[in-house]
Amino acid sequence: MELYFWLALIKVPGVGPVLRRRLLDHLGSPQAIFEAKEEELRAVEGISSRVVRAIKATDPLTVGERIYREAQGLGFRVFTLKDPQYPPNLREIFDSPPVLFIKGEILPQDSVAVAVVGSRRCSTYGRDFARRLSGSLAEVGVTIVSGMARGIDTEAHRGALGAGGRTLITASLALEQGRCVFAVPGLAGSWVSQGTHRLIREGAKLVERPEDILEEILPQLQAPVGKPQGGLSEQELRVLEALKEGPRHIDEITRILMKPVPETLNLLTRMELKGLLRQLPERLYTLQ
Template sequence: MYEPSDEELKPWLLLNLVPGLGPRLTKALIEKFITPDEELKPWLLLNLVPGLGPRLTKALIEKFITPEAVICASVQELSAIPHLGFTTATKLYDSFKKYNPDQELASMRLHGVKALLLNKPDYPESLKTIWDPPSVLYLKGEILPGDGKAVAIVGSRSCTEYGKKMAKRLAKGLAMAGYTIVSGLARGIDGEAHRGALEAGGRTIAVLAGGLSKIYPPEHAGLSLEIIKAGAIVSEAALMEKRTAGLWKQGVEP
């Protein structure tokens, strides 16, 4: 069970004692003065909770303003979120006490992983425009502004040799024309798309369905290192989270 230390709690308690210092002003002060790791921890904690996907996270932040306030909310306050209900609110409340963002942060350092937050300027602009962008995006490598000019190439894992050849050729041509190739690092079409971009000396980004601490499929571990040098591998999944059938978590959503 994760329990904040007395030293961690003291500054938050002090802010809460100041008359007139409401959630919005507290948020502005935190964004200005808090250290990057301390700012990241509450977002990591929200991301660690099973079933707490982008849409529900957004609803909670809209209600409570800061992730710290979400984590400190009572079951009654959480259950006031539309479509959430008392049972789910209780599960969320218990989960906030169970998971430890310090462990996730330590794992990120161990594996050389960064985290991009939805409310920060370095978060990919094109990703912000989708229906339910993840609040935390884990990253190895670098995403550049020019990567907004991108083409996704994905396909079957058990494809034909002709399919592999055409995927690689298409990716290579697009990369030579200045497009970033986005795919999923899977066997078959995805892997060939990444290889085509790399052969062209272009940029490529792999979007993984599981945590970045373990590359899947394992035979693409070497390919992932090449991709990191020429782009990035990214995931919304917590670092140790197993891969899922779909890219975006569904879980408990309103």
């Protein structure tokens, strides 16, 4: 079983991502690696005699089956790169993990995801902003990725769950993987803000509100993922009625709805994702 060979390969001491890639390039598959003769293994660049002995000493079917049974017993599913369930965005990166241990669900809407990470020793401002930002994004169907560390990561997780959204416990090297990078500015001169300010200087998009992120990922959100379309709510109908008379400023719409500005922004964002309206410069909104 091919899965067993993959599981056995990732357990061989001394076989990391670089050497594993060289072995696969040279021999073709995990099964071929374990079935190769010692001289074939020694021909691989960077391999040591110790690793060659470790590979030859491994019974891949026994080791692989044991790992698979243990994972199943703990409630994990196991996917390899060739499995159709393997996340397509993860498959795109250069050093995709050959094996994933999955607990929970992988849903199609998780392809539209935003990672929220930051300092463990965060400020009150940073903590509150992370929770509000993550909650707003989750409400329109964006999956929030957090590292689950203390501080900003935790608030991102709480914000997403509080909005009824999904959160994935993982983080990655976004720049190396060609992902869009955003940064929330902090207090000038504060050591806590040095990291995000450096990212902005290096080209990260400055974020002051959820819309700054949604503008970038809007093409991926043809409709609010994970949310049924159904009929329009009373508030949505009121907004559409108001916009029939022409573009309206966010402040006008807020007064019409008699709602706080954050709630109004969330509503307008959801309506924009549904294709009901669009945002103009100067925070004006008009019918689509």
